Each structure stands twice: as structure tokens, then as C-alpha cells.
Amino acid sequence: MNRLLLIGLLLLTHLTFADDGYRLWLKYDRLTDATVRSGYARSAQFIAVSGSSPVLKSATNELQLGLQGLLGTTVPTLPSAGTRQGGIVLTVGVSGADANELNEEGYRIVKRQGNILVMGKTDVGVLYGTFALLRQLQTGQSVDAINLVSSPKVKLRMLNHWDNPNGTIERGYAGGSLWKWSELPETIDPRYKDYARANASLGINGTVVNNVNASARMLTGEYLQKVAALAGVMRPYGIKVYLSVYFAAPKTLGGLKTSDPLDPEVRKWWTDKTAEIHRYIPDFGGFLVKANSEGEPGPQDYGRTHVDGANMLAAAMKPFPGVVIWRAFVYKADPTGDRFKAAYEEFTPFDGQFDPKVIVQVKNGPIDFQPREPFSPLFGAMPKTPLGIEFQLTQEYLGFATHLVYEAPVFKECLESDTYAAGKGSTVARVIDGSLHGYSQTLMAGVANTGSDRNWTGNPLAQANWYAFGRIAWDHTLTSAAIADEWVNMTLTRQPQAVSHVRAMLLRSRDIYVDYNAPIGLSRPWTGVHFAPEPWQNKSPRPDWTAVYYHRADSVGLGFDRTATGSNALAQYRPEVRRQWENVDNCPLPYLLWFHHVPWTKQLSTGRTLWDELCTRFYTSADSVRWLQQEWTLAKPALDPVLYTDVAGRLATQHREAIWWRDAWVLYLQEFAKKPVPKPFKQPEQTLDDVKKSVDIYLLR
């Protein structure tokens, strides 16, 4: 037997030689501490579950899988606990205080009568509770006197996939599309289910499967069959499927002469199409619409408004529970305007005019997912219109799959910003969760960072951003640090020293990135080479697609004057907010160049001039990537070696590219500032022309 065991273990070693990241945070590796393990085992001798809905089945299966992995034992399931003790009981239906305290998707986990009860008003509440219980075990918490209660603060917690039918992903850095359109509906990739499990473990309950720059083909019967197949996989995990729609579909698909939202034939087309979708997907989640934005068609093509467009779709959706999510990401090509102000100007006049089924989805900042933005002035400015928030998980402006940026602080920073819409404490979070204005529909969306790469997110550490988004969408009061702790413990290691090194990396990573990429309130939403430094870029089909439009470097200084002497975008904020930012002398540095054109020689609160402060940030942050590398090395003994090597490689790329960004900015801005790089930093070894040449490579086919 000994020998057979050896063979088994050798085989095991061979087959599992590397952690390929596929399992995400749902790893369920056997707990190494035998005491902990046997403690849990005493509380998990059986699983009792009454009822057999597909969602309950998912919960039961997950619990069995998790317990088998963590404890190494197969736990039997029973239809009821009877008088048994020492098991886990999954129960739909609550009583007493829970009836008031829990919402439809909430759960309570409590030790009662010798068993661990996982309760919810609905089966999906039980599913979420099951994942929460597993998380307790994965992170080594005691369950002897467990008593956890939690309900999601936001109703629609969803991922937006910018996946195209041709298999590519717009702004995707983790391989091709998750969805194998040409193989659907017949071939169901096992990853679809694992995707659903991962989302359900966080409480994500919606997925928009296609790009907001939408293909009309998604609305054909051919593709609806494919989408229905995906919906079939998602349903047992409480996840609804949504579609991005191409507003001109009545013309391109329906053969109509117009897509005018007030045209009766167009309205009928959408009504019929919406009904057809529901024949394929009875629990269809709804539509997501990018209209009259960056060249996409929309109601304005026919002299109509966003309200006309959105309400038409809402009317089509009327017989069904689904919603219409209308994006506020719009901006006109106006050389004299300020793109910052566009969404507010276009949308606030419509407050109160949207159908109750409509949610307006607003990006966290006024521009476009920049490394650091002030919160969008729309939040708090439309009390009669449910506003959802859109974050971007995929690192379009945050270093692709090579730079480490843990995004929980990005999300938190925005959500904790105070809009003062109803006095102090009117945070963006309270706008989004509906508590401030009493929105009935609430929404938090994240543009997914998933792709077909085995480890889902390209950079293994970017899994933390998917995780953090899901957790914050459920409960925005969780701290970035607490979420990091959970994720590292579940995903990478439970060795305390190593956890502490990786946690430190995650928590500092975003500030490091900002400081070499877009410090003190710079932004960089330029086209051209999208991922490379190109501050000199000044040619484009639109003025607001150049770099110089944003940074406004000149011989005097740097930054975009958005005070009353400039574009006065600040006027879109409440006076209390405006006052924080409008004075160049006390505007917090993270926002300084967002709102002010600051002279190079201006002394900042740090005691340095603008130029010296910029240089200090560029140089110290590029050096800080070395610190990230050191921390990672310190954690190495507790990490899977293949995963360690993978991330170490990415950090090396990050260091090389951080210097690239630093040199590009320093050399370019130096031409305006006409000052030397302050000591102890050294003038870059390369010239601006060198950097330009290295960037131009990426303009080649």
C-alpha cells in the first residue's frame, strides 16, 4: 500500500506541478493544519438541504467540492438534518428578525442546535451564504460560534464584457474572448460554469456578454441561441445575462428605413425583438446601450434625445422584469469645450424624464477610466434618475497585464467621495446604493478583465481586481486591505509573512503606478499608441483625442484650468466640493492638474516646485517598482514557484516600462519647463527622440 500511495503521490506531483491560476480564489486545497481541519470536519459531517432548485444544487455541489478539497473528505448530503447535529443545513426561508434584516439576496450563517445553518429568503441567498461559509473556512476563521449576516447593498452587480463576436476583446489583455461564439450553442466550454461559480462566490448577479460597441448580430436568432446557451449555464448560479445593443439594429437587421425611436415601426421592431429574446431567455436581464458616443448610432441621429431612446427600449421591456441601462459616456467633438463637462451637460436636463426601468450608467470619473480621476459630477446631480456606476477592471489605462495595480482603492476612493448632494455624508456610495435619493434600481458594473487565458486575467495578480470589484459591489464598506487579505489568503498563500508582503504590494501599487504614469492630476486618454507614453501626441481626428488637449503644457506651466477662469467644470460640483479643489494653493495634489494650470515654479505643499515635485514623483515611483519586486521576492518561499516566476517577469517588465513613462514625461515636459532634473535624480540616459522612436514601433502594423 505504501508503494501504491507513493505512486499516487508521484502522479499527483506530476499532474499538479504548477498552479496555473485557473481555480482563482476557489482553490479548496487541503488545509495544512490538522487541528483546524478536524475542527471544521466536526462541524461539517453532513450537508442537509431541502429543496432541489438548480441554485440550491449549485450551493450543495460547491459545498461538497469545497469540503472535499479543504478537509479531504466526502461529505454526504441529506434531505434534512432531522435530529442530527454537527452538519451544515442549507435552508430557504427565514423568520424573526431576519425577515426584516435580510433583503432578497441576503444570507445569515449561524450556529444553531448543533448545526451550521445557512439561510436566505431565496435560494440565491443560500448560495451566497454557502460561498461566504466556504470563505470562512478558506481563510481559517472559526465556525464554532459563527453568526454572520449580510445583504448586498446594490441590487444589480454585474460585469460588462467588451467581447466581440469575432473572438477579440476590446481592451482585453488576457487572450481572446471567453465566449466561443462559433462553437456555441452546441459546445459548452467548461469554463463558462467556472466563470459563473467565481462570480456567484462574490455575489455578482449579472453579465453583459458583448461589447458596448455592439454588433447587431447579437440580436439575431442565430446568436440569441448562443446567448441562451450561456444563460443556461449562468442561471443555476443566480446570474442573469444582459446584451449590449446596437441602436441602429431596426435598420440593419429589421430592414426598416429608420431607427428613429419615435417611429411606430421602430418601436414595434424593438417590442417584437424584446419578446423574441425572452422566448430564448425567459429571465433575460436587460439591455446595455452605448448611443451617440464615439461614433455609435443613437437617437440623436434622428433629432431625438437620450430619453427618447432609453424610454423606447423601456417600453419594449415593459412586459418583462428586465432593465435598460443607458450609458452616460458621451462627449461631442468640440475644440473649444471641455470633455470633462459633457456627460453632465447632456444628462442633467433629463433628470426625472427617464422611464422607471432605465438606469443611467456613469463612469466613475468624468473622462475615461484614468489612473486617478475626481468623481463624476453626475453623481448626486440626478436625484430622480437611478444612476449606476461603471468601473473598469481591465487595465486599459492601468498598465495592461504587466503593471501591478490593485484597484480596490480606485473603487473605494470614488465611492467614498462626498458629493454633498444632500449635505455632508452624501457619498457616491450612497448615491449608488440608492440610500441617498431612494433609487429603486441600483447598479454597480465593472468592465471585465477576463479572457481566454488559462489564468483568466493574464496577470495572475489582476484576479484580485475581479475579486475586489465583486466584494465591493456587494458591500462597499469593506476596506481595500480587508479584501486584499481575503484574496491573498484564498488565492496565493496563508503564510502570514508572505501575506503581509503581498498585501503591502497590492495596497501601494496604485499610487506607485499613478506617480510614474499620470501624477498630481495628469490624465492621458489619448489615442495613437494607446498603452505607451505619448505626451507629445497632438494630431488626431478630434481635438479631445490628443494628449496636449489634456495636459496643456506650455512655457508657463502644466494642467487644465477648470476653475472659473478656465472651463469652469468645477461649477458642476456642489460648492463644498468646489471649495476643496478651486484654490490652486490648497487643492489636494492628486487633483491639482485636473483643475489648475500651474506654473512650473509654483511652490507646492510638499515644499517643492511643480517641476521638482513632478520629477520626484516620476523617479521615486519608477524606483518603487524595485520595491514591489523586493516584496515579491520576500514572499517567494510561500508561493507557488511557477506563479512566482510569472509575476516576477511581469514586475520586471513594469520596471522597464515605468522608466519608459518617466523618461517620456520628464523629457517632454522639460522642453517646456526648461529646468534640469533636480538632484539626486539624474537626467534620463535617452533623448526625447529616442523615446519617441521606441513608441513609434507600436504605430507600425
Place this chain on the structure above:
Amino acid sequence: MNRLLLIGLLLLTHLTFADDGYRLWLKYDRLTDATVRSGYARSAQFIAVSGSSPVLKSATNELQLGLQGLLGTTVPTLPSAGTRQGGIVLTVGVSGADANELNEEGYRIVKRQGNILVMGKTDVGVLYGTFALLRQLQTGQSVDAINLVSSPKVKLRMLNHWDNPNGTIERGYAGGSLWKWSELPETIDPRYKDYARANASLGINGTVVNNVNASARMLTGEYLQKVAALAGVMRPYGIKVYLSVYFAAPKTLGGLKTSDPLDPEVRKWWTDKTAEIHRYIPDFGGFLVKANSEGEPGPQDYGRTHVDGANMLAAAMKPFPGVVIWRAFVYKADPTGDRFKAAYEEFTPFDGQFDPKVIVQVKNGPIDFQPREPFSPLFGAMPKTPLGIEFQLTQEYLGFATHLVYEAPVFKECLESDTYAAGKGSTVARVIDGSLHGYSQTLMAGVANTGSDRNWTGNPLAQANWYAFGRIAWDHTLTSAAIADEWVNMTLTRQPQAVSHVRAMLLRSRDIYVDYNAPIGLSRPWTGVHFAPEPWQNKSPRPDWTAVYYHRADSVGLGFDRTATGSNALAQYRPEVRRQWENVDNCPLPYLLWFHHVPWTKQLSTGRTLWDELCTRFYTSADSVRWLQQEWTLAKPALDPVLYTDVAGRLATQHREAIWWRDAWVLYLQEFAKKPVPKPFKQPEQTLDDVKKSVDIYLLR
């Protein structure tokens, strides 16, 4: 102990619940027959290897990995066998008859003095012998009196990757690019090594890492560092890296005013660039060039010839052992011409003028990887110019990742075709292996079907095409059936009944596909919707990019007259070949419509009219996909369940799409033939307009 074992096995079950296809044919799962296993174990008690080259290390590591997996034991390595017996001895250096019989890469495996000797003249020969020995074990052959000798018949056996720097693959159906350009050179994906192992196991010794529609960026220092990192992974597996080059690079990268191959500055630029490449990659394999083809730049842009262009690059390569591979895939946009004739017309006048370093790479057929083509008339027509052959593994015209087409018969059919260039027996294979014309450089290239999908090829059964290509490139005398047997046994199952079902599927699959897709010599290299039936397509920037250009359907009949009464492309073949095909009354049916415009009512050798024969093919082949499904179901008990389900899904898609092709062709051709569908077949349920609409979906963004 019993309990611990159980835990181990449970864990094992959990971790390896599905065969995800990643391991390809190098599976090394433990042999189930204990007698066989112990027999092998007696012959594999140690591995003796003298020498420590990286290639020998690869061989040793692979042998250890394989034996550990197959036998379940860790086999020690020794620097020499000494007087020991019962081991495997890897030896560089041969004597006696082997010195003559083996070429530089050949191997002998022989039982001698109680050991299994794996010998080669070079370490790479030993590596290939090692994989051959493992194949013997994997397929259950006896090694007691083993005596195998084999040398590759072709010198350069390579994959051509059409991977782009942006991460996409042209005509790729298995996810994104294998190469993570934005993460290189720092991050080395473990799959690069597994890719190298898989290729080395077949004897593939070269890889062109980028698309023939080449980006100039591949020649920048930035990218050469990345390519060098890949070369570092390939080198210990005997694989050289090649680059596709953009002919206009002297202008776009070098800033020169011209890329004229006779311009001294241009020549110097290429000489310098070639030297630079070798500083990064000392054993660089060479260049692959698509010039003046489908819009790519080339020497003709400057009034020069293919010879001028190729010989310039050969001159730049002169100090190094690398080669210049120049593609013959060229055709002008000539509305009155016949694309079939273009390559022959352009290249044969240059025979004897190319530098000895140049190899002209010719696609297997005269058009473009059609489901079935006659062999290219260039084979045998350039006795003084080494011609390499290019096959396409990726299923651009063979049903993407959903249709099953085992391609060994495609390769074999071409290679076994007799060119009669030097009398009977002058097969294409003998042109390619150099034996007919005494070529010093010989080349077989396959356009890769690999991508970032976990299972490498999208359709798990498409792995067989990679396998078959490699095996045939090594030894073109292997039969399609023998290769199928090897692959199925190594990859899917060794249960004899199941092997026989899957083998039958593989061997019939190509004929089934041809019969619903392009029967009796039809072809379909049209643009528009590349993968969908579109025989009506008659608009395009070029006449030879329409469907009607090829099939020439009219009220009289169908097919392209390439006899003396038509384009006379047949005149490009030797008289013996021409005679086989020039007479409409006895031209073999697979080639009939390639060479003749045949009346609908013409009685064929089958006893049916052309129209009835076409319908018979379309209908029976679509029905035959049902047979494929049945065979797969019969093999099910011996197959991994996840893999079974995956392929079953694809076969269902194939059946649906076979009917789509059938209906499209039948309904379209019926408009010309004006005849009913012959009994017992039934008129399609959909109209031609229905089919057109279903195809038009794929023209939408």
C-alpha cells in the same frame, strides 16, 4: 495509510477531473497493464547519459518525465552505464553502418549488451530517438528486441505561425496568439517549453513565429529581444526560430527613401539588420517572405524581380547558416487571367537564378489551401531551385474549429501525386525531399493551427493535424492510418474498439467535408464571409476574390474550363499528368470541375448526371456527419467524459453547418441547373433567400 491513500486519490480525482487536452500526445498517463508496465520497468532501471548539452538534458528530462508517468517510478540518471544492464543509454556518436545510414538528425534505438541504446550523430538525433522510444512505450510496443532506425527525409520541418504582434492570429481558431509579446522578454509562459517539447517529439525543427503579412516591428531591437527569449526556450529542443519579414522595412524602420533591393543603402540596411538579429539570436533560422502578394510590398514595387529581392536577403544572410524562404503565393488581379496559372508563370522563368540560400515555398495546390486541389504545377517545374511545400494546418477552408477534418490524407494526396518531371515516379514527395532534383535545402512547412486555447487547437481532434504534419515532415512514407493510430493511442484511448471507431472517423472525415463543401472539384477561395457558404458572392475589389470567378455556374453547366479550350492551365503540367485530367469523359471526379465546365446533364462515371451527382454528394455527406456522431458515441465509454462532450458539441455544430453548406449550394446551383433535387433527397426546407440572410449575419460588424 489506507485512509491517507484515499485522501490522495480523492485529491487526485478533484485536481484532474477532466482531461483538458493541454498535454497533447505527450500524456504519459500510467500504463494500466501491470505486466506491460513491469516489462518496461525491467528495461528502464536507469538512464545513462554522457554529456550535458542542453539538448541532451531535454532528452533526459523528457525520458524521466515519461517513465515516471507511464511506469510510476522515478528512474535515476547516471553519467554512464558502466557494466550495468537493464537501462536506457543515450549516446551521441554512432559507428559502423549507422555512420552511413543516419543523417545528422537521425537516430537508432537498439537493444545491445542488455541495455536500450538511443544513438544519434548529434544530440538532437538522440532527442528525437528519445521521443521515438517514448512513443513505443506509449503505444504499447515491445522493446525487448527493439531495433529502430530513422532519419528525417526533409531537412527543414517547420511551423509557420500567422500570429500578429497585437495578439491575434490570422486564420486562427484556437484563441489568441501563443506568444505574449507584451509580456516578453521578461515573462516566459510555461507553454513555450511545452510547445517546444511537442514539436521536438515530432521532429519539427523550425518555427516562424510571426505572420507572413509581417509587421516591421518584429525587426526592431525591442521585438528581437522578445524573439530571442523564445529562441532561448526552443534551442534545447533543437528548434530554430525564423522571422517573417516586411519587405519595406528599410523605409519604415530604416528611414531610407526606398526599399529597392538593388539600392546599395537598402542592401546595407538588410546586411546590418541580419547581423543585428544574429547578435540576439546566434542560431537564427532565417527569413520567410511574402512579397508582392495580396498587397504586401516587394521588389516589383521598384521594377525588380522576386530573384532580386530574394537574392538580396540571401546576400545579407551570407555570413550565417540561415536561409531565405520566398513564398510563391502570388497572383495578379487579372480579370481575364486564371489565378491557377499565376505562380507558375511568375516563378518558372527564374529557375536557376536564385541564390543557393533561397528556398521557394509553394502551397500544395495552385490556388489557396482549398478542401481539395490538384498539386501545384510548380512542383517538378523548377529543377534548379529548391522548392519547399507549404500545407495549412489551421482550418481556414476546412471548417474552423468545429468541423472534423483529419488532414493527413490532404498532405499525402499531394505528396504522392506524380509530377512525371523525370518520368514515372517523380512524386511531389521526391521533389520536396530533394531526391528528384538533388536539392541541397529541403523544406516542409505547415501553417500552424495552434493558439492560446488550453488545448492548443480549439477542436481537440485538430491536434491530430499538428501531429500528422510533424510525422509526415519527418517521413512522408508513413500512412495516414498509421499516424492516426499512433495519435489516437497516445492521446485519446488505447481501448481497441474505441481506437477503431475514432480512426474510422479521422480517415473518412476529409472526404465527408469535401462532399458538402466543395465536391467534384469545386473550390471556394472567396472573400466576404470567409467561413460561410456564399456561392452567390460576385462583388469584390478583385475578380478573383469572388465566388463566381471559381465555380462559373451558368445555364449550361458548372466548373472552370482549364483545358486548351479554356485557360489552358493544364498546359503547365507534364503531358502524362495533363492526359489524366484533360478529357472530361475520364477526368477523375475529385478534379472534374477544377478543369472542366461540365453540362448539368452530363452523365458521369457514377452513372448519374452532374446535377444528380452533386446533389447526391451534398446530401449524403451532410448525412455522414451523423455517422461521425454515431462513431464518436460508440467510442464514448473509452474516452475522457469532458473531451467526449466537447467534441460531441462540435460535431453537432458541424452537422448543422453541413446542412447550411448543402442548402446554400443546392439552392444556388438549382437556379442555373433548373432541375429538381433527385429522389430520395428532399428539396431544402429553406429558400435561397433564407440562406443568404443567415450568411449575411456574418457580414455585420
